[in-house]
Amino acid sequence: MRNMLITGGAGFIGSNFCHYWAEKYPQDKVVVLDLLTYAGHRENIQSLENSTSFAFIQGDIGDQALVEKLFTEHQINCVIHFAAESHVDRSILGPDAFLQTNIMGTHTLLKVAKKFWLDAGVANHHFHHVSTDEVYGSLTEDAPAFTESTPFAPNSPYSASKAASDHLVRAYHHTYGLNVTTSNCSNNYGPYQDSEKLIPLIIQNILQGKALPIYGDGKNIRDWLYVEDHCRAIDLILHKGKIGEVYNVGGENEWRNIDIVNLICAKVDAAVVASPELLVRYPHTPCATSGDAKSLITYVKDRPGHDRRYAIDPGKCHAELGYHPVESFESGIVKTIHWLLHNQRETVNQ
Template sequence: MKNMLITGGAGFIGSNFCHYWAVQHPNDKLIVLDALTYAGHREHLAMLEKNNQLIFVQGDIGDQPLVEKLFAEHDINCVVHFAAESHVDRSIDGPDAFLQTNIMGTHVLLKAAKKYWLDAGIAEHHFHHVSTDEVYGSLETDAPAFTESSPFAPNSPYSASKAASDHLVRAYHHTYGLNVTTSNCSNNYGPYQDSEKLIPLIIQNILLGKALPIYGDGKNIRDWLYVEDHCRAIDLILAKGKIGEVYNVGGENEWRNIDIVNLICDQVDAALAANTQLLQQYPNTPYAKGDAAKSLITFVKDRPGHDRRYAIDPSKCHAQLGYYPQESFETGIIKTINWMLHNQKKNQGGTSK
């Protein structure tokens, strides 16, 4: 049985992981630590709290006394570390918070893990660190995908701070013997994602009849992973992953931003055509006025340091974990659109990644 501390569990990937884990491992004890910044929403966990399937604690991973208290009170033997400042645009405008949370916050967790596990002689423990493909930098269009041995070359304050946290996790394994694993994942999408990210922003703006802002020429390429597939990969890493190893978790779904936007436009229009009652809820969507969603596409000035392409080679996950994504991009995007059609919230802004 795991007594699991899930940092950032009220965020996008973290909340999906909590729901996934509660179903797959109902006897485990889940403790969620989340600061509830703009990207954290406790209501995403409301049903799990109501059913006594997790304990929620509002707090900062940089709060050493609080983190140590949670380790001690709940006999934590597993950490899944999602908590991070994660939006590239925000890191360009205000990098300090990214260094504080992503680097120093991770170090606080590692220090607590060392104190309550290693210093106490607890052999059965696991610290899993969730990271990003952005630590590897940018790829040319025809370059091979990133592997676990690709050198780090971060190009934004966000990715640099995540690269630093990856190094800290590795160091605590090699220096102190902490049982760690790390996963570097490609772009996630799915339910509960904050609307500053590309896919929920595009869906939301179509429904509200707002411009669909696309950076530069829209030809930046990303590898997309449905969030539940990511959760399954972490489950396999915790169960079968080799301690000290890094696993690249990819969706094997490379898409140009402009092609994603065009696909979403077509799918949202199709969903509204199939259920015209939704037009009462979204009267400003182009379809309600006889127009196509694509009419909202607007190209905007590219941002500084915008990586051209990310792509993950998940061969190691295939070989060692038996992991393969269950969702294609086409099936996953339909699920995401349907979820947003029935869970729409007011616009929070954003643009393409």
């Protein structure tokens, strides 16, 4: 039985993982620690709070006294570390918060884990660190995809802070013997994602009849991973992964940003037109007046240091874990659009 501390469990990927784990492993205890910043929403996990095996604590991963209290009270033997400042644009405008949370916050968790596990002689423990493919830098269009041995070359304050946290996790394994694993994932999408990210932003703006901002020429390429596939990968890493190892988790779905936006425009238009209820609920969307969502596409100045392409070689996950994504981008985006159409936050119609 696991007593799990899930940091950032009210955020996008963390909340999806909480739902996934509660359904698949109801015998395990799940304790969520989340500061509930702009990207964390308690309602994401509210349906889980009736369970006696689930607990929510609002707090900072950098608060060592609080983290130690949770380890003591809940006899934590497994940490899944999602909590992070994660938006590149925000890191450009204000990098300090990224260094504080992603580096110092991670270090606080590692210090507490060492104290309560290694120093106390607890052999059966696991610290899993969730990271990003952005630590590897940028690829040209014809370059081979990132592998676990690709040198780090972060290009934004966000990716630099995540690279630093990856190194700390590695160091705590090699120096102290902490049982750790790390996963570096590609761009996630799906339910509960904050509206500042590309896919929910585009969907929300279509529904509001607002401009769809596209950086530069729109040809930046990302590998997209449906969030539940990411949860499956972490599950496999926890059960089959080798301690001390890094696993790159990809969706095997490389798309140009502009192609994603065009696809979403067509899918949202079709979904809204097919539903009289949605036409009434979202009167400002172009198709409510016989328009076309693509008319909202607006090219804007590229952001500084914008990485051109990310791509993950998932060979290690295939060979060692038997992992393959279930969702294609086409199937995953349909599920995502349906969820967002029926679960928009109150800000949409304001």
